[in-house]
Amino acid sequence: MPLLQYIRLIDIMARMSLRADASRFFLGYVWWILEPLLWVGVFYVVFVTIMGTREPDFLMFLATGKLMFVWFSKSVTHASNSIVGGKGLVGKINVPKTLFPMAVVQEGVYRQAAVFVTLGIILLSNGYTMTATWWYLVPLMIVNYVVIVACACLAACLVCLARDFAQLISLGMLFLLFTSGIFWDVRTLDPEKMKMVLDVNPMAFLLDAYRQIMMHNTSPDMFHLLTIGAGFGALLCMVVLFMRHRSQYLALRALTA
Amino acid sequence: MSEHKPIVLELNEVSLSYHAGGKAFDHGMHHVLKDVSINLYESETLGIIGRNGVGKTTLLRVMAGILAPTKGRVKMEPEKSASLLTLGLGFKPDLSGRDNALLAAMLQGSTQKQAISFLDDIKDFSELGDSFNEPVKNYSAGMRSRLAFTTALMTHVDVLLIDEILSVGDAHFRGKALAAMQGRITGDQTVVFVSHMADQVEKMCNRVIWLEHGKIVAEGDAKEVTSAYTESVARASKAAIEHQA
Numbered sequence: 001m002p003l004l005q006y007i008r009l010i011d012i013m014a015r016m017s018l019r020a021d022a023s024r025f026f027l028g029y030v031w032w033i034l035e036p037l038l039w040v041g042v043f044y045v046v047f048v049t050i051m052g053t054r055e056p057d058f059l060m061f062l063a064t065g066k067l068m069f070v071w072f073s074k075s076v077t078h079a080s081n082s083i084v085g086g087k088g089l090v091g092k093i094n095v096p097k098t099l100f101p102m103a104v105v106q107e108g109v110y111r112q113a114a115v116f117v118t119l120g121i122i123l124l125s126n127g128y129t130m131t132a133t134w135w136y137l138v139p140l141m142i143v144n145y146v147v148i149v150a151c152a153c154l155a156a157c158l159v160c161l162a163r164d165f166a167q168l169i170s171l172g173m174l175f176l177l178f179t180s181g182i183f184w185d186v187r188t189l190d191p192e193k194m195k196m197v198l199d200v201n202p203m204a205f206l207l208d209a210y211r212q213i214m215m216h217n218t219s220p221d222m223f224h225l226l227t228i229g230a231g232f233g234a235l236l237c238m239v240v241l242f243m244r245h246r247s248q249y250l251a252l253r254a255l256t257a
Numbered sequence: 258m259s260e261h262k263p264i265v266l267e268l269n270e271v272s273l274s275y276h277a278g279g280k281a282f283d284h285g286m287h288h289v290l291k292d293v294s295i296n297l298y299e300s301e302t303l304g305i306i307g308r309n310g311v312g313k314t315t316l317l318r319v320m321a322g323i324l325a326p327t328k329g330r331v332k333m334e335p336e337k338s339a340s341l342l343t344l345g346l347g348f349k350p351d352l353s354g355r356d357n358a359l360l361a362a363m364l365q366g367s368t369q370k371q372a373i374s375f376l377d378d379i380k381d382f383s384e385l386g387d388s389f390n391e392p393v394k395n396y397s398a399g400m401r402s403r404l405a406f407t408t409a410l411m412t413h414v415d416v417l418l419i420d421e422i423l424s425v426g427d428a429h430f431r432g433k434a435l436a437a438m439q440g441r442i443t444g445d446q447t448v449v450f451v452s453h454m455a456d457q458v459e460k461m462c463n464r465v466i467w468l469e470h471g472k473i474v475a476e477g478d479a480k481e482v483t484s485a486y487t488e489s490v491a492r493a494s495k496a497a498i499e500h501q502a
């Protein structure tokens with residue numbers, strides 16, 4: 001399949017899915033904005049009203065971490081089921097199997113664009129300012145995207161090979177939710193532990209980088225960022241090669257297992 | 258007659274088996290196809306007949322390149338395209354008939370512009386009317402088959418692999434679909450037509466292959482093979498009735 005046709009198909013599949021999704025709800029596309037706002041509302045009730053947190057930044061800290069984490073977690077979780085869920089098409093036409101997770105990732109990109117704008121508005125209306133440091137968001141988001149694509153394709157493959165992985169992936173997301181410093185600040189750990197968490201868990205590094213840029217006007221460790229990008233880029237290449245060479249095997253697994 | 262034409266698709270001693278999980282029999286191995294060799298000639302209509310579950314759909318999937326054989330070789334000219342036309346699945350149920358048709362056309366290699374240009378014809382021929390813009394999950398089985406058939410008919414592929422698709426839908430649409438199919442068949446279209454209904458196969462095909470438990474039992478003239486198949490089915494059902502009595 002020519003690359004241009006491939007890209008166009010991903011885009012069309014993503015937009016069709018978004019439209020179908022929106023048509024299922026009375027509020028439709030409003031949910032794109034409403035969902036992140038409700039998350040912030042929940043955080044406010046739990047952490048400010050009930051637990052009485054005094055730090056004024058804490059709400060913004062939570063919102064930034066959670067809303068950027070959701071991009072990763074939702075994309076990968078949905079993508080993990082994409083080939084198996086698309087077995088109607090898989091059994092009909094010999095198409096590249098990467099098409100299925102990629103369409104889900106693209107859908108996530110569109111959704112996240114709305115979430116990100118909402119987050120930006122929340123931050124700006126709470127006294128944070130947009131500075132030149134925010135340009136660092138561009139490489140950060142590109143690396144974040146590569147991480148998502150690599151994990152999404154890998155997850156889709158694994159679930160295709162054995163359905164059991166779907167269980168592990170949802171558990172893994174929960175594990176990441178608690179270990180990536182969404183509800184607590186990695187920077188409050190002692191330096192040794194902090195270094196360990198940031199080195200071992202790329203998601204913790206990425207979320208911290210978003211906060212550093214948008215809340216503290218500090219540029220992220222670019223070397224660390226590029227290392228993550230290169231590592232997941234290499235992983236992505238391997239997964240894509242596997243999916244190309246074993247396309248028919250994946251089809252057999254999706255259709256029969 | 259067709260033997261003089263060039264071969265479009267060649268299956269050479271193709272076998273396919275897979276692990277079904279579980280340890281039911283033969284260590285959970287399913288042997289779907291066993292040493293199947295078929296030559297498909299250009300612009301012929303080849304029929305494949307056999308009862309449910311003998312490996313007909315799997316055979317078509319191997320021909321379409323969707324599945325790879327465990328043993329043996331599948332050879333197809335690289336610039337040719339093959340597409341499988343099946344009932345039911347293959348649709349995204351949340352999307353409208355229009356979106357599904359567009360997606361199917363593009364997945365089969367049409368550009369977006371071409372695909373959009375097919376849509377009005379698909380809507381007219383399938384007689385779906387306003388339902389064309391409704392999600393496919395609200396369709397009846399007949400409506401789904403009409404959409405599937407029409408989408409495949411309107412998008413052009415070199416080898417059309419048809420799986421039982423003409424056995425549903427109401428009599429009016431079935432007649433129309435058969436006529437349209439015959440139009441394609443008498444033209445240059447290469448078709449592999451799969452069914453368990455002997456009369457349809459006999460009417461549509463030049464050459465017929467009879468498949469039983471993943472193996473070819475008979476191959477040749479449409480009339481001879483289908484009548485041998487019909488006799489065998491009749492014998493089997495008679496034996497079943499006697500066994501019950």
